[in-house]
Amino acid sequence: MNKNxxxxxxxxxxxxxAAALLFTSLVLLVARANPLEAFANIFMGxxxxxxxxxxTIVAWVPLILTTCGLVIxxxxxxxxxxxxxxxxxxxxxxxxxxxxxxxxGLPPAVIxxxxxxxxxxxxxxxxxxxxxxxxxxGVSEIFAxxxxxxxxxxxxxxxxxxxxxxxxxxxxxxxxxxxxxxxxPMFQGFRLSPWSLSLAIISIVVVFILMKFTVxxxxxxxxxxxxxxxxxxxxxxxxxxxxxxxxCGVFAGLTGAVQVLGVYHRLIPSISSGxxxxxxxxxxxxxxQIIWAVPVALLFAALNIGGxxxxxxxxxxxTLSGVMQSSLVxxxxxxxxxxxxxxxxxEKPSNE
Amino acid sequence: xLIELIEIHKFFGSVHANNGITLTIEPGQILGVLGENGAGxxxxxxxxxxxxxxxxxxxxxxxxxxxLNSPSDALRLGIGMLHxxxxxxxxxxxxxxxxxxxxxxxxxxxxxxWQQLIAIQKDLGxxxxxxxxxxxxxxxxRQQLELVRLLWLGVEVLxxxxxxxxxxxxxxEVLFAALxxxxxxxxxxxFVSHKLEEVKELCSRAVVLRKGCLIGERQAPFNENDLVELxxxxxxTRTRTSQSGTQDIxxxxxxxxxxxxxxxxxxxxxxxxxxxxIGLAGMEGSGQRQFLQTLAGLKQATGGRxxxxxxxxxxxxxFEFQKRGIFYVPSARMExxxxxxxxxxxxxxxSDCEKRxxxxxxxxxxITETRIERFNIKGxxxxxxxxxxxxxxxxxxxxxxxxxxxxxxxENPTRGLDIESANWIWSILRERxxxxxxxxFSSADLDELTFYADRILVFFAGRISEPLPSSGLTEEKLGxxxxxxxxxx
Numbered sequence: 001m002n003k004n005x006x007x008x009x010x011x012x013x014x015x016x017x018a019a020a021l022l023f024t025s026l027v028l029l030v031a032r033a034n035p036l037e038a039f040a041n042i043f044m045g046x047x048x049x050x051x052x053x054x055x056t057i058v059a060w061v062p063l064i065l066t067t068c069g070l071v072i073x074x075x076x077x078x079x080x081x082x083x084x085x086x087x088x089x090x091x092x093x094x095x096x097x098x099x100x101x102x103x104x105g106l107p108p109a110v111i112x113x114x115x116x117x118x119x120x121x122x123x124x125x126x127x128x129x130x131x132x133x134x135x136x137x138g139v140s141e142i143f144a145x146x147x148x149x150x151x152x153x154x155x156x157x158x159x160x161x162x163x164x165x166x167x168x169x170x171x172x173x174x175x176x177x178x179x180x181x182x183x184x185p186m187f188q189g190f191r192l193s194p195w196s197l198s199l200a201i202i203s204i205v206v207v208f209i210l211m212k213f214t215v216x217x218x219x220x221x222x223x224x225x226x227x228x229x230x231x232x233x234x235x236x237x238x239x240x241x242x243x244x245x246x247x248c249g250v251f252a253g254l255t256g257a258v259q260v261l262g263v264y265h266r267l268i269p270s271i272s273s274g275x276x277x278x279x280x281x282x283x284x285x286x287x288x289q290i291i292w293a294v295p296v297a298l299l300f301a302a303l304n305i306g307g308x309x310x311x312x313x314x315x316x317x318x319t320l321s322g323v324m325q326s327s328l329v330x331x332x333x334x335x336x337x338x339x340x341x342x343x344x345x346x347e348k349p350s351n352e
Numbered sequence: 353x354l355i356e357l358i359e360i361h362k363f364f365g366s367v368h369a370n371n372g373i374t375l376t377i378e379p380g381q382i383l384g385v386l387g388e389n390g391a392g393x394x395x396x397x398x399x400x401x402x403x404x405x406x407x408x409x410x411x412x413x414x415x416x417x418x419x420l421n422s423p424s425d426a427l428r429l430g431i432g433m434l435h436x437x438x439x440x441x442x443x444x445x446x447x448x449x450x451x452x453x454x455x456x457x458x459x460x461x462x463x464x465x466w467q468q469l470i471a472i473q474k475d476l477g478x479x480x481x482x483x484x485x486x487x488x489x490x491x492x493x494r495q496q497l498e499l500v501r502l503l504w505l506g507v508e509v510l511x512x513x514x515x516x517x518x519x520x521x522x523x524x525e526v527l528f529a530a531l532x533x534x535x536x537x538x539x540x541x542x543f544v545s546h547k548l549e550e551v552k553e554l555c556s557r558a559v560v561l562r563k564g565c566l567i568g569e570r571q572a573p574f575n576e577n578d579l580v581e582l583x584x585x586x587x588x589t590r591t592r593t594s595q596s597g598t599q600d601i602x603x604x605x606x607x608x609x610x611x612x613x614x615x616x617x618x619x620x621x622x623x624x625x626x627x628x629x630i631g632l633a634g635m636e637g638s639g640q641r642q643f644l645q646t647l648a649g650l651k652q653a654t655g656g657r658x659x660x661x662x663x664x665x666x667x668x669x670x671f672e673f674q675k676r677g678i679f680y681v682p683s684a685r686m687e688x689x690x691x692x693x694x695x696x697x698x699x700x701x702x703s704d705c706e707k708r709x710x711x712x713x714x715x716x717x718x719i720t721e722t723r724i725e726r727f728n729i730k731g732x733x734x735x736x737x738x739x740x741x742x743x744x745x746x747x748x749x750x751x752x753x754x755x756x757x758x759x760x761x762x763e764n765p766t767r768g769l770d771i772e773s774a775n776w777i778w779s780i781l782r783e784r785x786x787x788x789x790x791x792x793f794s795s796a797d798l799d800e801l802t803f804y805a806d807r808i809l810v811f812f813a814g815r816i817s818e819p820l821p822s823s824g825l826t827e828e829k830l831g832x833x834x835x836x837x838x839x840x841x
Contacts, residue, residue, distance in 0.1 A: 213710050213711055215702075218701055218702055221694065221698075225691045226688075226691040232679070232682070232689055233703050235702070
């Protein structure tokens with residue numbers, strides 16, 4: 001019985017993926033393109049050269065970092081839509097710290113470290129604002145987060161076109177790039193930094209341990225699954241929800257810092273590049289299991305990078321990868337719902 | 353309209369909520385439906401109003417068999433139910449609220465219908481400003497609005513489920529006058545209540561349900577003792593073994609008042625002794641839950657003192673209460689007590705108050721195994737809490753309670769359990785009383801109350817009696833008090 005159920009679960013998961021592929025093919029057919037050719041192009045866009053593989057990992061890092069934060073928030077039952085804004089604030093604070101210190105004569109390593117810390121502070125402040133609005137203002141974290149996302153975007157645009165504008169003329173391409181000494185060191189010839197890669201891996205390990213082996217992780221889970229029961233067990237839900245906001249803000253801030261220090265080397269508009277929202281999708285797919293985020297985020301990053309090939313090779317818009325990512329989540333969640341419904345039906349007769 | 357219910361059966365899982373009920377209701381009468389909690393009266397009324405579907409049996413309306421699959425089916429046939437909680441839209445104006453309902457039944461209302469509505473409310477002595485907001489009305493007024501709405505939709509059979517809970521004495525008078533008038537107009541009124549006084553005043557006929565069966569009916573004028581006996585049955589009274597209380601005061605309650613949406617309790621005074629068991633008697637919704645939650649710090653009292661060791665802890669949060677050894681066990685086990693999707697072992701780790709960072713797997717496995725064995729829980733360490741049966745969930749809840757504790761507040765601790773599980777749970781609780789833990793519990797079972805409680809507080813419509821020693825209390829007397837009789841003026 002149990003073995004059977006495991007197999008059925010697996011089949012449902014696979015069928016979700018199959019349905020997503022089918023749906024994307026349908027979209028491609030409507031756009032008069034050959035689906036197989038498109039999938040092949042996406043695949044080749046990821047693996048054809050070492051640079052492309054490295055680029056995929058560059059995209060994987062921020063996705064993993066945001067997913068780490070979001071898994072913690074989800075566990076405590078919080079839909080932290082505000083993660084985009086939290087990433088942006090992290091990036092803004094990092095940029096601010098670097099601008100402040102770049103001419104100070106301090107060693108670059110110290111400045112970079114200060115940049116990371118400032119980024120974390122930015123993410124945490126923005127996340128705490130959501131938490132404060134939720135607990136003291138009675139505003140749902142979804143609306144509070146959404147509102148703060150807009151404010152963060154506006155803030156970054158104002159900085160880029162106002163106080164931090166490039167010498168000469170302000171532009172959408174962002175603030176003036178930092179001196180190469182302040183960049184995170186990279187693998188020779190690639191855009192990938194060993195530092196950001198290690199940061200992502202360490203984050204996964206930390207979140208995995210937190211969720212699996214600590215009392216705090218278990219308490220977060222209890223708060224997320226049944227607030228009222230948690231109270232009976234002496235756990236204060238508001239305390240643990242605030243904690244999960246803080247932890248999520250830490251990871252969001254790290255994401256912003258990595259994008260500034262390791263990828264763009266300046267502040268650009270919409271520096272979060274949608275990684276926050278994409279992280280939400282990954283976190284939904286992995287269902288609280290951070291380990292699964294490793295392959296899922298890799299798949300999503302690959303779709304992002306591979307999708308770049310489509311306009312070049314087939315004159316298709318690269319947003320097709322977005323269609324694939326979201327239809328994956330969509331069908332996966334639907335299949336999960338169907339599976340649960342079927343199981344419940346199966347269990348009912350056995351009760352009587 | 354003549355209604356005939358024939359051999360109605362309804363199961364909820366293994367509970368036989370309606371067991372072959374056959375009942376004929378003639379037009380123009382006010383029928384009282386009596387019974388204690390869980391007797392099946394609400395279920396029967398919900399079947400008749402289309403809210404839930406019967407498992408078997410027939411419903412004949414004017415000799416024609418009808419299938420009632422939804423409340424709108426029932427409304428179309430002229431059967432309407434007034435629920436305990438108003439089914440309306442607090443944020444709408446009264447006019448909008450009425451319009452919503454009228455479009456639901458598919459009948460279009462014109463200006464003349466509004467005149468008709470005004471005529472109905474005038475006839476019954478109600479006054480509404482159609483442009484006022486529903487949310488601004490009192491519970492009693494919302495009930496009047498619902499009554500008018502149902503009549504306006506052409507209802508011939510009116511079912512009222514405990515309509516006098518939470519309304520003022522004046523509103524009750526208006527309501528009763530209206531109901532009598534409606535019965536005079538050949539409408540059928542079905543009045544579900546546990547208050548004997550009201551049934552006596554209003555009804556021309558009463559039926560009594562017990563454990564899902566219709567066990568008797570009486571015509572007015574009623575004999576109260578006769579009805580009490582029908583409702584609660586003659587049970588063999590077990591004699592209490594020992595008084596478990598001591599003379600040390602565990603908690604003093606002074607001038608406590610509690611307010612809720614429906615219930616207002618004032619001026620409660622009593623001393624609870626260490627090791628004592630106090631039972632809360634009364635019909636569901638008479639304030640027992642609010643009382644227990646207030647003593648657990650989960651609900652703020654509006655006034656008064658809760659003293660522990662001469663310190664007033666009223667106003668502190670529930671975690672402060674827990675620190676002082678006061679724990680609450682809710683009646684809704686899965687909703688409020690246990691965490692679905694978590695294993696038994698995870699529950700034990702969480703309830704363990706020791707401060708530590710990492711989960712000690714070996715230790716927690718050991719604790720889990722011993723507790724499962726000690727509390728006789730049919731489940732394994734890796735079983736999820738929602739997979740347990742009701743009785744085992746209750747055992748799990750009790751096994752999570754910290755030991756030692758000062759006071760356990762138990763809401764319906766043995767509800768839904770078979771006799772054997774109930775006895776076993778009480779044997780565990782009694783052991784804790786020996787260790788000077790006090791217990792306050794609510795129950796609908798008079799036998800359980802008189803047998804296990806040292807003293808009993810009776811709840812009725814927001815009033816709480818003095819603590820009554822259970823040794824001098826017969827079930828008959830208790831039943832009368834629960835029904836609102838024999839209260840000192």
